Amino acid sequence: MAQLNHETTTGDVLSAYLQGQATEFLRSLRLHRESTTDAQGAEDSLEAARALRRAARRIGGTLHTFRPLLDQEWAAGLRPELAWLCSTLAREHAFAARLDRLLDALHRLSGTPQVPAPVTAGAPAAGRRSAPAGRTGWAQPATRGADDQGSTPRGLTVGAAKAAALLERQLTLARTRAHSAALQAFGSSRFHAVADNVAVLASEVPLIRAAEDLKPLAARAEEELAEAVAGLPLGQAGHPYNAEALTHGLAADAEAAPEAQDLPWLQTRTLLRLHRYAREVLVGSPDDDPRLAEASHALDRHRDAADAASAAASAARTPRIAPATAYALGVLHADQRHEVEAARFMFHQAWLRETEAVSTP
């Protein structure tokens, strides 16, 4: 990360930022390749992949916001490739975090303490997920079969344990696949083309209007964010316990309905990121506005909870599960949809604070 503090806000500031992020990308890539295959290496590898994604997101966002100042064809070619890379690398982490979130919630709902564990775990290859029962801290269900249909008071705890085991199985499988896909991506010619492009960027940024002021483009990113926020149902979100996030939770098209109401929030999350990266470009250092950080945190929580709620609903559609398991997954789904609603409330609170710190510096 370039810690520059240029007074000018023209092309050289943009070049410095992009070169800094490109350098960070290449450094992370080197670390990732050098990481060993033992447990410590798996941690290092994930950490390197995270830093690489972080730089790739910033390069992609900056190419988007300041596209009129850059070689059009080059930027238009690189951006979707960076997006592909980010989404491919993000999925392994996302499945691990989703499982942790759901297991945490099941423990909270059951009133049993969760075994402490870091949120971002090692790669499945490192064996971190090899012992589900030990990992989750759930006692094995005492009985299996037709008996645990929830007819005893203990049924629901059996249900929670079975729900945990089912989610662990499904999300660990998804995570292992995502891990393989990421490894495959790292070895692909498509990835090497991206890395070559970023290496070029580290030495020379293809500016076409080096003298033009960056501020109007940064201001445009801020306006787009403000427009998206103006389209959100903030009045409703600011009214606690409005029960909106769970509406349609049992609708016929179970997948479509909640996603439809989540979409504007997810789009706002993307635009808030672009705004924060544009601020970083101008300031030359990571954005540290506490209001934007909290709004950003709220939208991350929104996305994570919405994805976790979907995973619980999806697990409940597994054929031949016990009613007690399905019941626990229903409680869990509703719990996570309320987390979505809580995240909207949190965003509303953060956003409506004094707006003085928001304007692009």
Next chain:
Amino acid sequence: MAQLNHETTTGDVLSAYLQGQATEFLRSLRLHRESTTDAQGAEDSLEAARALRRAARRIGGTLHTFRPLLDQEWAAGLRPELAWLCSTLAREHAFAARLDRLLDALHRLSGTPQVPAPVTAGAPAAGRRSAPAGRTGWAQPATRGADDQGSTPRGLTVGAAKAAALLERQLTLARTRAHSAALQAFGSSRFHAVADNVAVLASEVPLIRAAEDLKPLAARAEEELAEAVAGLPLGQAGHPYNAEALTHGLAADAEAAPEAQDLPWLQTRTLLRLHRYAREVLVGSPDDDPRLAEASHALDRHRDAADAASAAASAARTPRIAPATAYALGVLHADQRHEVEAARFMFHQAWLRETEAVSTP
């Protein structure tokens, strides 16, 4: 209801209040006996029973708060009998309201409009509940059997419809039993003894200290309420989305755990009633403090939502239900526990408003 406005606040005020409520009790009882057996008669009968309960609650509460001023043995004998009568008569209405609340919630969760219907329905004998599908507005599930295990997107709507049918069956049965029990109570010698006692009260209140001021005893009722409120976790309740009400929602002892955290709120509800009745005695007219009315409404909502959540959890323990049904009941249980949490938040908001109007007039 005696619309008195005495300047004094001694025994004659207490006598006037008790005589007014006793007269109301006897009037309601006459209306109940005179009600016909057709649909209109069933509505009249329920309305009369509600008025009778209302008067009985006030007499019982007043006997409790002002017990040092009344013949001890007589008051100690009558109070539990009034409590028995109130709880016996309340159950039919409670089951009907619980079913309406749960069906409303299922419709909200499914994004389908509920068929409008009065919350307090006619007696089951009047046939209001005889056609569940027409009543709830649910389409009959398209398929029955192993197919609707929730493996299709439509599965969850089938689940919601089946959950509605299950709750309708269970709560209508409970309501029919409560109706029979209430009819039996009305014909019992135990009830006749209560009615005779109330008839005596309507003509003469057995005061033992007619000259003593009522205010210290009314103030004691207010203090007991304040002590109960001080024991509530109001700080937590005032923090929206604290997720406390659903904690232990999947605990091993599913019945016991949520009830334990609900208990102080239910006790506060009882003490708030006693405080409001004591205010009525002193003022001689129904309590109309909007702050107390809202706090009272919040605690009613708390009780109703907690009972509805228990009913959903209990229905989920029915043997041999489909996983999709169990899933819908899990979502419903969590939804109602969040209603409990919302009610606590609402109570917090009402209670922390200026307290000037609270002090006994």
